[in-house]
Amino acid sequence: MFTFSSLVQKAQSLIDPSASPSTRNSDGSPSKAALFRLQFRLPDSQTPQHEITAELSLSAPHSSRASAQGPKEKQKPQERGTTYVGKLHLSESFLCFSTQPTSFHHSASTQASSAFTGQTQGAGPAGNGFTLPLCAIRRVERLQTPNSLFALAITTWNGFTALSGKQGNSSDAQRFTVQLAGSRQASERFCDGMKKGLRDGVKEVENLKAVIGECYSEYLLSGANKAERENALLVNGVKEPPDAGLGMVFRYPGDAKKLREQSKMRLWREYLRDNGRNATLIRQPTFHKLIRVGLPNRLRGETWELTSGSLYIRLQKPRLFTDTLSRYSGRESLAIDEIEKDLNRSLPEYPGFQSEEGIGRLRRVLTAYSWINEEVGYCQAMNIVVAALLIYMSETQAFFLLSVLCDRLLPGYYSTTMYGTLLDQRVFESLVEKTMPILWEHLVKSDVQLSVVSLPWFLSLYINSMPLIFAFRVLDVFFLEGPKVLFQVGLAILRINGEDLLDITDDGAFISILKTYFSRLEESAHPKSENEKFRAVTKFQELMVVAFKEFAGITQSTISEQRAKHKDVVLDNIESFARRTSIRNLGPESKRLSMDDLGFLYDRFYGILYEREQRIQVMREDIDRRAKARNDNATELVTGIPGNSSIEIGRVGLGPSPTLMNYDSFREFLAGITRWAITDAPTSHKDSMSERASSVYSGHSGRGRSPSLSPWGAGNSEPADHDFMQRLYGKWNKDDNDGLSLQDVVTGLARVKGTTDIMTSISYFFDLYDDDHDGKVDREGILRISEALLFLTRRGLGGSSVPSSISIASTLDDGVDPKSSSADERFLGSISAFIRRCFEYADPDHPQNQSNNLTSSPNTELNISMDHFTIGDSDSEGDLLDLGIKPTLLQQFSPSNPSPPALPRRTSSLSHTQSKSISKRSANIALDPSNPLHITLPTFRMVILADELLQQFFESAFPASFHLSDHPAHSHSQTPLTTFSSPTPTVPAAPRGGIVPPVKGLRGVLDNIVSDGMRVAGEVRKRVDEAQREMERSALQRSETDLDDEEEKGAYGVEADRRSVREGDRELLEGEEAVVGVGRGGSLQVEEDLLGGMDAEADSAEKGRIEFER
Amino acid sequence: MADTAAAPPKPSSSVKLVLLGEAAVGKSSLVLRFVNNDFQENKEPTIGAAFLTQKSHLPHRTIKFEIWDTAGQERFASLAPMYYRNAQSALVVYDLTKPTSLVKAKHWVAELQRQASPGIVIALVGNKLDLTNEDATVSREANSGEGADAVGGEVAEEGGDARKISTKEGREYAEEEGLLFFETSAKTGVSVQEVFTAIANAIPETQMKGAKGPGATGAGTGQTALGSERVNLNQRAEGAKEGCAC
């Protein structure tokens, strides 16, 4: 055994010389760390650093002679001390030992392990051993051993609050030895690691002192008997017993005599005296036995804290509770409302919760927790559980225990979808089916749903199913052994009542049998037995025996396996329920869309949010691999529940997922259901339209355009960003939230798509541009509308499923269908005419100011249009800017040339382009602020109706451009647009230039007409105050990079990159440190040196600590 | 408990009834009032669901209500299908002093209409009438008393009118959706009995289950708390067979 393990150690030292956790996490074996933490109930920050086989020797308990030994305590050779062989583990701030090589977790075993080969099922500290915070170690000595093995004598701070005076004689100090059984090298490394930990631990001694000061055991052991204790109180200043729950004031539930409080207390006092208390406790078989028979009231809270590991979290952040309360004091939340509702409704029969004192404690614990875990917030049943905890522990203790419950012991139980609860119900059912097939079959036949009764058992830990005193006994074991206990007890209940249950035919009977059973737990299990001993066995005792003996085979890994097996079904069910309900509750507007459309929108909406979340997660993961946040992959392995697993985060079934769509998600959403919302030029093209547009129009832009990490996900085309989309977003976002809810989107779409009435459609469009809702759209607005029309139709009119540029191209090439292309062409003409008419019929804001150049706006000279053409051609911003601010140019526009733009023909497309540009240019003239003008809705309507194509656009094309369920959104993932990260602009649908490269022929011309027209429209307005915006923008961008997390949700690569770099730096540094530490240790080659060093280290630490103590 | 097999003088049948509604609107209190004629100021929130039975004696028959009282908090909603499956009647409860609770009630009505057994009898109940002083024709003293059940009058709270949802609003909605409608107080007992009696009367005899629900046999296999699709299918099947099953 020793040779084998030393081999392992050697192999490890070769594979993983630094043993730094950062390297380990990245190689994809995070489960070890989680298993390790679960085994020893350590905080999430802990990772296994070193592991070595060792022998733990405990000296004979000195008190065994002093006080009368309980007859049951006949364990092992007590006089000579006890020895355990097991594994010694070291984490950043804990030294742990366990003998338990219990059932192996399969999935974990296969992974390359570096520092934790622990054979555990995540069941908790069931083995013998200890979980010792390094700060609780007072001295480490290296002992001389004949065989030159490493043997360390460890002295702890056990009871140091009580021992500060003369009382602390050496025999009182807790001292034990561990003999390391690894290779010398491994042992040395272990010791080095420990030295470092000990040094770091010095800072935490203060915390330790404060934390254990709240442990009742300290008070209990401060004197052997009452007289002595009183004496001790005077000496040590331990005046008042620490808060051991409301029970101290309002009495503990149950009859103390019946519960045999006194003898339990005596046994515990002995045990704690011999084996250390709270932080320094060593688990021996008696410990487990004492827990099985029920904890004494005053030690109950403390022991729960210890066995669940919440003590260690408290040790790390002792002030988290009070800090949280004060930080959020006065703040309100939904959770708080819900909590308030239930405060008076928590264990109301217990007197403590009829008092302000009890209610106040409950309020503070629940409220504080709802702040630190907003994902859970508050779930009914938590009030009952916390109320129960508060009977036995202080608020602070209950707070930390609650967080251990929610995070580890009852994963997902109290989440907003309660998937954990539902999953475990499913697991429970399948365990019943396995272990009690006949009963199961009967339940199925009788159509009785098991979870109807069992769900409250799990959700409130039997607290409101059984009489309190019994529920607490279950809890005693539960905190020690983990969630499997809930299953074992549940199975035992069914087994014991099996025969009666076989007679039932409906839920009602089922429930009433169990109700009766629970109410009689106190009674004899064998009332008719001859044997008095037998008769004395209560039903509850029987239950415990059945649960832990008969169902001993139900282990944590059983549960994990089952959870993994059923997880998907449960999540799917939750999601389909959520889908169904939320579609139904979308409000009256939603009725205008078909059920299929609604379903489609739901899937699409959450699909996008989910995918985005995933992408963000993946990026984050890259970034903070080593972050302290719980390692969820590992949690999944252990619990079988995907926790907040990166793989599925954001999944609706897992609880709070994002429910609001920000502007970027909205773009993505639109890109999925319309063709016009896909960008022409992916951002990897430096000069893309969307980038320009966004940088000009939008505050959302500029958030980083690193093509390395796609914010849109692989295989998705990049959405465009256009003023129109922003307006749509703004309009749909009625309540000005942080984003659109599904309801907003549905309502929005229902208005657009659910109506075929052209008038509604027109006024809807008009409203989009009537910024101040005064029924007028000004010059700027008219321009924007025409821009939008161009934008929306740049891929063609109508809802044909092939992007128009392609269809046009092909029709042109083949000469098959010239009509469709000419329709698109003609539309350009229509827009041109639209602008002209708008200005024609516009009402001047100030008639007296109306200048003559307005009346003739749509007309220009050819030379100017040529001029403009160059503008369109040019990619240089300077040019545009230059042109834009040249007032002289504007003056050149001939104000009175009434020639209307030529009707666009295919053959005349060039001239059309010109006319297009011209009209833009003329609009530009109209931009003259001294001539304000506006159109009203009737005017707008008239202008639209005057043109057949525009009319058609509003009547059908625009609504039809949104493809919902009937036309499943074309899978744009197949278009070449998706490969936007590819550096070469191979995309035909993404023309950028103005002048047509000759090779492209006519089809190129058309493409360019469209995009050029749009560019022109864009540039025209851009020029108005480009310079100023430029400045603003750069300022904006600068500040934006440092903006809040909210912004980061946009999942832009750059932001992510930046963080990853920072994080990476830190990681590197830390890694360095670890390496340095190890290197130093390794260089100490002479054994004596090491010895001396070790002692010196310990001594200096000790000095530090003693100072601390004063 | 399986007393349904016995044949009392009057024809007896059982009706499965489910209570739905926002947290703390008083579902459990209504049941407690109906079953035990009692009221507890601080009733623990229902975890998952509670099950109770109570007989209701009608002139010509006796009806045994099998009552499923569910948890009201939003996140428990996904459990509800497990409780309302096969239910012949439902009490959708809101709190007259809390506008949000009516919104929630409407959601429940919609869900029931779509997902529960076809022909389910739904009663909309506005509870906590004692907190309002509408038609405060009755003496104030009645408030403190235990209030004999089914006293016709309304009672006023000293603090004045806390009503936020008018009778009209509730009634109109109920009429629109074809629901029974009541305003009750679990605290004083006003109208509580009537709700159940009205439901009993509204359920056609053919819908009653003699012993227990037919259909659904074997349906329990391996379903989770949430076999929504499945439940739906069953109910349809059952609805079709209902007539001849008993």
Ligand SMILES: Nc1nc2c(ncn2[C@@H]2O[C@H](COP(=O)(O)OP(=O)(O)OP(=O)(O)O)[C@@H](O)[C@H]2O)c(=O)[nH]1
């Ligand atoms: N004044 C008044 N209070 C009531 C009435 N009915 C219930 N309450 C109070 O409202 C609170 C909630 O009552 P419950 O019956 O537990 O509510 P519930 O709907 O079952 O709540 P959940 O189980 O959480 O869904 C309790 O404090 C009751 O005392 C009523 O008619 N009048």
Ligand SMILES: [Mg+2]
């Ligand atoms: Mg209730």
